[in-house]
Each structure stands twice: as C-alpha cells, then as structure tokens.
Amino acid sequence: MPFSAVLLDLDGTLLDTIPDLANASNAMRRELGMSPLSQDTIASYVGKGTENLVQRTLSNNPEGTVPDSASVERGLEIFGRHYHTVNGEQAVLYPGVLEGLRAFQASGMKMAVVTNKPTEFTLPLLERSGLAGFFEHIVCGDTCARKKPDPMPLLHACELLQVNPEDALAIGDSVNDALAARAANIAVLAVPYGYNEGMDVRTLEVDDIVMSINEAAQWAFRN
Structure with missing residues (x-):
C-alpha cells in the first residue's frame, strides 16, 4: 500500500451538514430582514469557508447588491451565534x-x-x-x-x-x-x-x- x-x-x-448550515444562514437572513433561501441554494455556497458562505448568502438579494465588509462582519457574528446553537443538530x-x-x-x-x-x-x-x-x-x-x-x-x-x-x-x-x-x-x-x-x-x-x-x-x- x-x-x-x-x-x-x-x-x-x-x-x-447542510440542514444545520441552512438553518443558521436563514436565521441570519431573518434577523437582517431578508427572506429564507432553499437548502439547495445554500449548499451551492458551501466549500470555501464560513466568511464566503455568509458573503454569498447576503449577496442573494433582490437588488443584487454585494455586502460591504461591515455587513459581512455583522452577518458572521449573527451566523456564528445561530450556528453554535444548531451545529451538529441535524x-x-x-x-x-x-x-x-x-x-x-x-x-x-x-x-x-x-x-x-x-x-x-x-x-x-x-x-x-x-x-x-x-x-x-x-x-x-x-x-x-x-x-x-x-x-x-x-x-x-x-x-x-x-x-x-x-x-x-x-x-x-x-x-x-x-x-x-x-x-x-x-x-x-x-x-x-x-x-x-x-x-x-x-x-x-x-x-x-x-x-x-x-x-x-x-x-x-x-x-
């Protein structure tokens, strides 16, 4: 061998881990006044780390705007808080x-x-x-x-x-x-x-x- x-x-x-990542991502979106995304959509954002996941999740908006660094930092804090709660749950x-x-x-x-x-x-x-x-x-x-x-x-x-x-x-x-x-x-x-x-x-x-x-x-x- x-x-x-x-x-x-x-x-x-x-x-x-998609169910947990999707739950945390959508909890973040709801806290920021955004509508939830499907698990399949969020799954397509997974792979390059949490910051990339949060950035792409926040970029999925009707206006097509890209979040600035402060928005990503805020999103990371909110996502992390929710993901700590559900991590490994499903x-x-x-x-x-x-x-x-x-x-x-x-x-x-x-x-x-x-x-x-x-x-x-x-x-x-x-x-x-x-x-x-x-x-x-x-x-x-x-x-x-x-x-x-x-x-x-x-x-x-x-x-x-x-x-x-x-x-x-x-x-x-x-x-x-x-x-x-x-x-x-x-x-x-x-x-x-x-x-x-x-x-x-x-x-x-x-x-x-x-x-x-x-x-x-x-x-x-x-x-």
Whole structure:
C-alpha cells in the first residue's frame, strides 16, 4: 500500500451538514430582514469557508447588491451565534463513513481532517458526531494563513502527521479539495454526494471518483 496517511474533508465528505448550515444562514437572513433561501441554494455556497458562505448568502438579494465588509462582519457574528446553537443538530454521517474510517484505522494509516470550517465549529461537530477519535490532527479553516483550494492546509497536515505529500491521499467532495491536492502533489479522490458548489464532480481533475469513504479505503489498499 503506497499511502501512509489520509486527509479527509469534513462537510460534504464525512458529514451532511447542510440542514444545520441552512438553518443558521436563514436565521441570519431573518434577523437582517431578508427572506429564507432553499437548502439547495445554500449548499451551492458551501466549500470555501464560513466568511464566503455568509458573503454569498447576503449577496442573494433582490437588488443584487454585494455586502460591504461591515455587513459581512455583522452577518458572521449573527451566523456564528445561530450556528453554535444548531451545529451538529441535524448533521448526519454519509453511508460508508464509519466503515471506511475503521478500515483506514485498522490498516495503520494516519488520519487527519482538513476542512475550511473554522475551529470553533469543527471541533464540537467532530465530537458530537462521534468522529473525533479517528483523527490524529485537525486542520481547520483558520489553522493556516490560507484555506483550500490553496495547498497550504494539506501540506500542513502532512507536516503534522510526519508524512511526505506523495505518500498521502486526500478525499473530498469539491473543486477546492481537487485543486489543493493537485497543487500539493497529493493523490486525491472525490465523492459524488457532496456539495462542490453546485457543480458535477465528474468535471474535477482527480485520481478517481468513489461512492463512499469505505470504497475510498478499498481503492487505497489496492493502489
């Protein structure tokens, strides 16, 4: 087996978090006098971190105006307050996640989460979902100076795990994961059930598309 570590995205890869993100986003909009958006619309805004989610959510308005920095800051405060309340409440594991993580663990591969979600939301979510114990390290959206699709978070995870990038495997659901892994010289798999900002994962430049984390483990063991 050529891989000694696996780096996993969180939202849209391990957990379906859209119901909670949509609830917090719409609570923010209502507090600001805006009408709610559909879960599918909000799902298309997920992937580049909370600030991007809030900015795009606030930009969806009848006037077509882009919020200024002060409006985004206010939105972030309101969103964060609501998301802290609902974080993990309706989030569910995707099929095959536990089986795949257990298979990776049994093989001796080191594991880390690499997500664009801020630490303040990531750690409670991993605890609440029962996944925290699988991972040696957690790299969040505010751990490094730059987020995915920049390679920095993946390379930082490799340093923490003490593995070379070429010996690691990344697994995600979006263009951010694919671009970051390619730039870091890390093999990358995509799952088709996540968000990918509303785009088809078949358009991504990845090593393969797998139907589940369990299938990703089997792919890793035979490649």
